[in-house]
Amino acid sequence: MPESTDNAPAVELTDITKRFGDVVANDGVDFSLRRGSVHAVVGENGAGKTTLMKVLYGLYDPDEGTVTVDGEPRTFESPRDAIDAGVGMIHQHFQLVDTMTVLQNIVLGHEPSKNGLVDDREARERVREICDAYGFSVDEHLDADVEDLGLGVQQHVEIVKSLYRGAETLIFDEPTAVLTPQEVEGLFDVMDALTDDGRSLVFITHKLDEAMTAADEITVLRDGSAVGTVDADETSRNELARMMVGREVLFDAEPRELSPGDVALSVDGVCADDERGIRQVDDVSFAVREGEILGVAGVEGNGQRELIETITGMRGAERGVVALFGDDITELSRRERIESGIAYVPGDRTREGLVQEYSLVKNALLGNQTVEPFADGAFLDWRAITDHADAIVEEYDVRPADADATAESLSGGNQQKFVVGRELERNPSLLVAAHPTRGVDIGSIEFIHERLREMRDEGVAVVLVSSKLDEVKRLSDRTAVMYEGEFVDVVDPGDVTEEELGLMMAGQSLDDPDTVALDAGGDA
């Protein structure tokens, strides 16, 4: 629906203020999106990025300020109005009906009809046109249920859905959080194609590298205010980080002398299957010592999840032995393993790590039901649990700093900080952490990394799974690379480049670069 002059910004937000009770989420924010460009909005968790975009998308009513689309002032009562004005949003948590097909999801609410019935042929035709125009492969899956698709494809479905509804301006809310590195590349290509076609994009992220790669302009938010808008070509990572955090940020940590102790965890010949009975972990063996971080790198879906679940007791091993300080724990239940000192930051914080409708106090108990001092025999000590929750909120800078808030009212990054805090403060002897900084802002990443190192120095054995190569490289004392259920190799992270790690993640062993490694690795 672009009918106005080309010079007007596609979207302009002027002096937006939005309060929730006493909290000012946006404080007089100005934001202008140039037509045909990508404009990144960066900031820490809770800086007000998502609130600002929800104002634009009609989900929130601003307390002050105006929204102008195509040069015309608008008041959006609901997303429906925003969609009608040509503004679409790709949410961080996809708004798709899992049990419906891709086609049904795309046309939902905007079905083309003929004689009062949905015109299936017309719908398919229009979706195909969109897919062809931007090179999506979504049209190959039109009749598949959404729940059967990977997250990358689901995101494409979301984008196609917005385009189908005529969106000229698209808001991407943390779109890369759930994607593999390859999928991120693909997304950036899609974003290029969209801007080439004259569409305007807002890209919300807290990953500075991505903002600098994909955006033309970058606006930094801090504590609800816009700190400034810079040209992506003329800024640096350090400048952005300083703007975001309000101080200098150290990106490199000093290496440390290795002095690991006894073997804490040993995994011997373990095999594990996924829910459908397909082998995901195939004869993996390794050991982790006290005071050592073993990083597990790999493209998601190569068995990392199943591997750590067999260690933490979420999943049974089909074969092999898992031992903690020499004791066979293969047959122990999840609860017994918690009690024996295994802490676990799960990869899926929203479903597993937190009960969304519980307060943070109740969530502080999750996993601690049988652990002193929170449980005294059969009964719970809510006083101790509340103190614990307050301590986590305080120390891990969870915002809003209110332990009575429900988990679902927190942003993803703050949820993550709470889960990490709970698990790290368990005084474990073994910590298994999957993507511990996923969705977390830079300042907090620094803090979580620092805590992980401290725990290691205190003698905790750590298994760290992450899809962020730099995180694995920076934190781990040894790095294992997992590919199709096997360890390709275990290397010293100082001896390999990120490119070499990347090759290994694609299944190539460094010793034998031309062939895919078939033998199970593990030199521990």
Add this chain to the structure above:
Amino acid sequence: MSDAGASHVRAALDRIVDRMLRASVLERIVIAIVSTTLALVIGAGIVALSGYDAVEFVYSLVYGAVGELSNVAFTLRQSTMLILAGVAVAVAFRAGVLNIGVQGQFVVGGFAATLAILFLTPLLPANTVAGVVLMVVAGGAAVAAGGAYGALPGLMKAYAGANEVITTIMLNFIASGVVYFLLDAYLRPPGAAAPNTESFPDYVDLPGFAFGSPSFSVIGFGIALVTVAVVYVYMTQTGSGYDLVTSGYQEPAAKYSGVDPNRMIVRTMTLSGMIAGLAGALFAVMILGYYSDPNTFPTFGFDAIAVSLLAANNPLGVIPAGLLFGGLDAGGQYIGFTLDVPSELVDGVIGLIVLFVAAPELFRAAGRYTGLGGDAG
């Protein structure tokens, strides 16, 4: 202009919904009383339109529930059963297990209590102490039998993947059928016309105290209240209760926290069945004084589902919800005896009252659905 108007309307709606969502307990009680009154007014209108005396109808409904001591006793008697069965339902629903089989577990529990009393009576002296012993043993037998009968569909769901809604419904029929057969074939006294067991001895009964009614005892009502309190403390103050409630909210998180989902299902169904069994024992001892064809019993186990839902599956909420249903039941039955109003009309008006009382809950659901009521969520 219309934009501004619409946003005013929306803002006003937001405030109202907000208010409803945050209503305190006291406000909720006020809301419930106002809704009941409103529903009675509308119900009276319908009765009048149907050509009956609306004033007499409303008067009889209230009089039948609380008009005189024996009516209060009847209300409390029905409430006792509804509260106990309601807690049985609430425990399961809170854990995310849909136990529709409370009626069956109730029937089996009552039958177990009956067997215990009938078989042990000849072995004990005929005095009050023996009566107390018999009732305690009968209660224990009922709890055990109800729990076992509840565990059955729990096991089928946990280890064979059988949907508990279907299995518990079917087990209701099986319970009634089998109990009727056993009763008819083995426990009916020779020459008796009705399929009833022999009456329990006089000393096997709960005293009525102030109410003087043969089928209601304050002790029975007290047992229901104590059960509610125990379940409430269990859910909020114990690790095991936290496991149960967490399983209902979010099973993957419960599993992550160390709950074995299969064992939790069996444990939940057992607990639910135990409470239903206790209700059965009270029914046999306090209300009947013998045991009879379960197909003729009131459907406390089914009505309890509505009680539990009205209470949002909160054990404490089951008390007012059970009292309301008990009162409406008593009042409705009284109208049936005294007035010439079709029972369908009576049920319709009672349904209207329940609907209105449930309206705050509906309001909440609607608020969540439309996203009205503050946008913090």
